[in-house]
Amino acid sequence: xxxxxxxxxxxxxxxxxxxxxxxxxxxxxxxxxxxxxxxxxxxxxxxxxxxxxxxxxxxxxxxxxxxxxxxxxxxxxxxxxxxxxxxxxxxxxxxxxxxxxxxxxxxxxxxxxxxxxxxxxxxxxxxxxxxxxxxxxxxxxxxxxxxxxxxxxxxxxxxxxxxxxxxxxxxxxxxxxxxxxxxxxxxxxxxxxxxxxxxxxxxxxxxxxxxxxxxxxxxxxxxxxxxxxxxxxxxxxxxxxxxxxxxxxxxxxxxxxxxxxxxxxxxxxxxxxxxxxxxxxxxxxxxxxxxxxxxxxxxxxxxxxxxxxxxxxxxxxxxxxxxxxxxxxxxxxxxxxxxxxxxxxxxxxxxxxxxxxxxxxxxxxxxxxxxxxxxxxxxxxxxxxxxxxxxxxxxxxxxxxxxxxxxxxxxx
Amino acid sequence: xxxxxxxxxxxxxxxxxxxxxxxxxxxxxxxxxxxxxxxxxxxxxxxxxxxxxxxxxxxxxxxxxxxxxxxxxxxxxxxxxxxxxxxxxxxxxxxxxxxxxxxxxxxxxxxxxxxxxxxxxxxxxxxxxxxxxxxxxxxxxxxxxxxxxxxxxxxxxxxxxxxxxxxxxxxxxxxxxxxxxxxxxxxxxxxxxxxxxxxxxxxxxxxxxxxxxxxxxxxxxxxxxxxxxxxxxxxxxxxxxxxxxxxxxxxxxxxxxxxxxxxxxxxxxxxxxxxxxxxxxxx
Numbered sequence: 187x188x189x190x191x192x193x194x195x196x197x198x199x200x201x202x203x204x205x206x207x208x209x210x211x212x213x214x215x216x217x218x219x220x221x222x223x224x225x226x227x228x229x230x231x232x233x234x235x236x237x238x239x240x241x242x243x244x245x246x247x248x249x250x251x252x253x254x255x256x257x258x259x260x261x262x263x264x265x266x267x268x269x270x271x272x273x274x275x276x277x278x279x280x281x282x283x284x285x286x287x288x289x290x291x292x293x294x295x296x297x298x299x300x301x302x303x304x305x306x307x308x309x310x311x312x313x314x315x316x317x318x319x320x321x322x323x324x325x326x327x328x329x330x331x332x333x334x335x336x337x338x339x340x341x342x343x344x345x346x347x348x349x350x351x352x353x354x355x356x357x358x359x360x361x362x363x364x365x366x367x368x369x370x371x372x373x374x375x376x377x378x379x380x381x382x383x384x385x386x387x388x389x390x391x392x393x394x395x396x397x398x399x400x401x402x403x404x405x406x407x408x409x410x411x412x413x414x415x416x417x418x419x420x421x422x423x424x425x426x427x428x429x430x431x432x433x434x435x436x437x438x439x440x441x442x443x444x445x446x447x448x449x450x451x452x453x454x455x456x457x458x459x460x461x462x463x464x465x466x467x468x469x470x471x472x473x474x475x476x477x478x479x480x481x482x483x484x485x486x487x488x489x490x491x492x493x494x495x496x497x498x499x500x501x502x503x504x505x506x507x508x509x510x511x512x513x514x515x516x517x518x519x520x521x522x523x524x525x526x527x528x529x530x531x532x533x534x535x536x537x538x539x540x541x542x543x544x545x546x547x548x549x550x551x552x553x554x555x556x557x558x559x560x561x562x563x564x565x566x567x568x569x570x571x572x573x574x575x576x577x578x579x580x581x582x583x584x585x586x587x588x589x590x591x592x593x594x595x596x597x598x
Numbered sequence: 599x600x601x602x603x604x605x606x607x608x609x610x611x612x613x614x615x616x617x618x619x620x621x622x623x624x625x626x627x628x629x630x631x632x633x634x635x636x637x638x639x640x641x642x643x644x645x646x647x648x649x650x651x652x653x654x655x656x657x658x659x660x661x662x663x664x665x666x667x668x669x670x671x672x673x674x675x676x677x678x679x680x681x682x683x684x685x686x687x688x689x690x691x692x693x694x695x696x697x698x699x700x701x702x703x704x705x706x707x708x709x710x711x712x713x714x715x716x717x718x719x720x721x722x723x724x725x726x727x728x729x730x731x732x733x734x735x736x737x738x739x740x741x742x743x744x745x746x747x748x749x750x751x752x753x754x755x756x757x758x759x760x761x762x763x764x765x766x767x768x769x770x771x772x773x774x775x776x777x778x779x780x781x782x783x784x785x786x787x788x789x790x791x792x793x794x795x796x797x798x799x800x801x802x803x804x805x806x807x808x809x810x811x812x813x814x815x816x817x818x819x820x821x822x823x824x825x826x827x828x829x830x831x832x833x834x835x836x837x838x839x840x841x842x843x844x845x846x847x848x849x850x851x852x853x854x855x856x857x858x859x860x861x862x863x864x865x866x867x868x869x870x871x872x873x874x875x876x877x878x879x880x881x
Contacts, residue, residue: 227739258858258859258860258861259858259861304861365858366858453858454855454856454857454858454864454867454868454871455855455856455858456853456854456855456856457853457854457855457856457863458852458853458854459840459841459842459851459852459853459854460840460852461840461841461852462840482840485852485853486853494840503853507840508794508840508841508842508863509766509769509794509798509840511842511856511861511863512762512763512766512767512769512770512842513766513770514861515763515766515767515861516763516767517860518860518861518862518873518874519763575733577732577733577736578729578732578733581728581729581732581733582725582729585732585770585771585774585775586725586728586729586767586768586771587767587770587771588721588722588725588764588767588768588771589725590663590722590725590726590729593663593719593721593722593725593761593764594657594662594663594719594722
């Protein structure tokens with residue numbers, strides 16, 4: 187936890203008009219304060235609270251109350267720069283640049299496939315002046331993580347080639363159906379690229395094929411990267427430290443808003459939601475040819491299937507569990523951002539008794555020792571006027587995606 | 599060492615006083631019988647472990663969800679502690695607080711008829727329970743132990759289609775937090791949403807048709823902690839209906855048309871998506 191806090195202090199310095207390398211060396215241990223009994227617990231708790239407040243701020247910026255069109259069927263290639271540049275030392279990515287980037291890529295893949303249940307991701311690495319495909323486009327998290335953890339895949343070699351990587355990704359993305367999005371995300375460490383031809387032609391063909399390229403620069407800004415992202419309507423970020431890398435990657439997890447001009451290629455997809463059934467005698471699964479007693483039945487052709495999600499091998503109906511589909515509904519019906527109630531605002535018109543209010547304030551004064559620095563710690567839903575504490579505010583927006591008050595809940 | 603935290607969600611659908619109990623609704627006598635058996639179950643949970651913790655959330659149709667009881671916070675209980683009548687003090691306090699709070703809730707504008715025609719607020723109660731569990735976990739600072747939370751839903755009210763998405767959100771939050779949601783369906787009627795909830799969160803789904811048998815089911819199936827359950831042979835079917843409910847008519851359907859932008863489900867082909875407004879071509 188202390189490490190993360192250090193990283194965050196670093197990012198503050200970076201944002202405060204001064205570059206990371208211009209800042210004085212930070213003695214993070216000097217900031218620790220002992221209380222009367224010599225314990226650090228109070229200070230650590232205050233740091234944790236500060237972190238929560240910052241997370242709330244980030245959430246409030248990214249969440250909007252108005253649902254936007256989002257393409258939820260995504261096809262994305264994640265391009266990893268595995269050239270020697272990733273082995274170069276970086277004091278802002280610990281323990282080493284390689285470990286840090288691959289670890290965060292792994293977390294990203296997992297997170298991406300959780301949030302986009304019908305999405306697919308593929309991995310491409312560029313090294314030795316070429317590019318190789320680690321995994322094909324698939325929704326299976328385990329396959330990608332195995333590829334990232336494979337030792338021979340973790341060896342940095344030679345020069346990177348942006349053009350080769352983009353071309354391989356482009357050619358693979360050409361086959362995906364038009365109703366899904368086509369995206370490439372590049373984690374680029376090098377400041378050079380070793381290309382066999384004219385990269386402008388690649389950019390033109392990417393544009394023509396409606397592929398969105400986003401690049402995350404892990405060292406300094408490069409003009410060609412910025413140009414590619416601008417032309418293909420992607421986002422170009424250069425990260426400052428690990429915390430920033432995590433934030434930038436997290437911003438790529440949420441499905442992007444769909445542009446109105448693209449709506450022509452949208453389609454209605456027929457899907458089946460099979461119920462699980464148990465068979466009196468073992469039945470052969472149509473997908474794997476193995477006998478099974480508990481399985482799913484395709485609602486159209488009654489074929490037996492052993493696992494979801496899949497395409498029916500007989501009638502090619504897309505079979506999914508409705509639970510899987512429901513995972514992305516919170517993008518459609520988001521919880522509105524809660525409004526912070528200032529400390530001075532004690533008289534209220536909502537349905538709280540005075541005693542309950544006083545209790546609430548006392549509890550929060552107890553919890554927030556740094557109350558005056560960090561706001562009141564009281565947040566209100568604009569729809570149902572219920573009050574929430576910081577913990578519940580973040581929980582409602584980050585994980586639960588339900589407002590307890592709007593669903594008829596009481597204050598607690 | 600895990601500290602067991604049990605959150606009981608009591609989802610009641612009481613019918614108006616002095617009227618014939620309609621289908622799926624409970625008369626006051628049945629509520630009392632359920633409550634009696636629930637108290638025995640709660641006391642049994644507290645008796646298993648000295649540090650066991652219980653919270654009760656009531657979801658009363660038309661009256662919102664309320665946190666009735668938290669066994670770790672009984673400081674303001676107005677019970678006569680001296681006169682426990684030979685009962686273990688903690689049981690007595692918990693029972694009294696719960697009965698008193700529930701009584702208040704049920705007596706509250708008992709006469710107004712329109713309150714009884716509202717839909718269930720189970721999703722709100724589950725959200726409240728999950729937020730409560732999250733807060734307890736956050737406030738728990740002792741590194742030597744962790745909170746092992748689970749939710750038991752005693753449910754009566756029928757599925758209300760408008761709650762589909764909030765309940766699904768609860769399922770994903772519960773999975774992320776490792777919270778098991780068990781479902782005990784009273785009066786034996788089925789619930790598609792709740793059977794999905796139980797099977798997706800590794801909980802068990804049991805239907806109880808005779809209310810007087812409730813205590814047997816509670817003690818045998820729902821009392822064991824998740825760590826012990828692996829060695830037990832518990833009831834609950836493996837069959838779950840994964841059919842979705844369409845957004846247009848709120849009807850369950852097994853083959854549907856899904857908008858590629860927002861994944862809204864429709865039971866028939868249409869030219870535009872009513873959720874996100876995109877115009878869709880036929881595939």
